[in-house]
Amino acid sequence: DVKVTQSSRYLVKRTGEKVFLECVQDMDHENMFWYRQDPGLGLRLIYFSYDVKMKEKGDIPEGYSVSREKKERFSLILESASTNQTSMYLCASRFDRGLLVHEQFFGPGTRLTVL
Amino acid sequence: SQQGEEDPQALSIQEGENATMNCSYKTSINNLQWYRQNSGRGLVHLILIRSNEREKHSGRLRVTLDTSKKSSSLLITASRAADTASYFCATDQNTGFQKLVFGTGTRLLVSP
Numbered sequence: 001d002v003k004v005t006q007s008s009r010y011l012v013k014r015t016g017e018k019v020f021l022e023c024v025q026d027m028d029h030e031n032m033f034w035y036r037q038d039p040g041l042g043l044r045l046i047y048f049s050y051d052v053k054m055k056e057k058g059d060i061p062e063g064y065s066v067s068r069e070k071k072e073r074f075s076l077i078l079e080s081a082s083t084n085q086t087s088m089y090l091c092a093s094r095f096d097r098g099l100l101v102h103e104q105f106f107g108p109g110t111r112l113t114v115l
Numbered sequence: 116s117q118q119g120e121e122d123p124q125a126l127s128i129q130e131g132e133n134a135t136m137n138c139s140y141k142t143s144i145n146n147l148q149w150y151r152q153n154s155g156r157g158l159v160h161l162i163l164i165r166s167n168e169r170e171k172h173s174g175r176l177r178v179t180l181d182t183s184k185k186s187s188s189l190l191i192t193a194s195r196a197a198d199t200a201s202y203f204c205a206t207d208q209n210t211g212f213q214k215l216v217f218g219t220g221t222r223l224l225v226s227p
Contacts, residue, residue, distance in 0.1 A: 043203070092158075104160065104205075106150075
């Protein structure tokens with residue numbers, strides 16, 4: 001079974017702090033994703049990566065950056081946390097065969113609260 | 116942008132009843148996927164249906180896809196309390212890299 005793990009289930013940080021959210025997958029998937037989930041807004045894509053050291057902006061990249069130094073690890077960085085970044089953060093990974101999209105495997109989520 | 120829109124937003128039924136959720140989307144797709152999310156957890160993939168398929172089954176799940184109407188439905192038969200969750204459809208956007216775009220979900224409550 002594919003396993004996607006996230007470093008924390010719950011995290012509380014203060015405004016202005018630098019925050020690191022880590023995600024690790026164990027199935028050698030090329031593609032990894034970071035979403036945030038807010039009530040009434042569904043899942044919104046922040047950043048994704050299709051290979052090591054490659055990253056692409058999603059729909060809401062402002063205030064975030066990412067790092068993918070190893071294939072299995074994809075980190076989301078909040079350079080200076082703000083209260084409007086309080087949210088549930090979900091990491092996912094996926095294997096595609098050519099242009100055929102397959103299922104995405106999600107981690108358990110990190111509920112981040114910024115005070 | 117939100118590609119998939121689920122309907123209804125919330126659904127409450129009794130155990131043993133069937134639950135039907137619908138998803139509409141706006142642009143052409145290669146495939147449509149359904150996911151389940153238990154409260155406060157990550158999403159779990161349920162089923163994927165490709166644009167050239169009309170119906171797919173998996174256990175108590177039945178998914179239909181009507182590309183002419185740009186809509187899909189998820190039917191859960193003989194529902195159980197454990198089916199209580201939020202259900203999301205996700206569609207791929209044909210923009211080179213295939214990003215999945217998720218709807219806002221249907222919250223299903225199955226009462227014993």
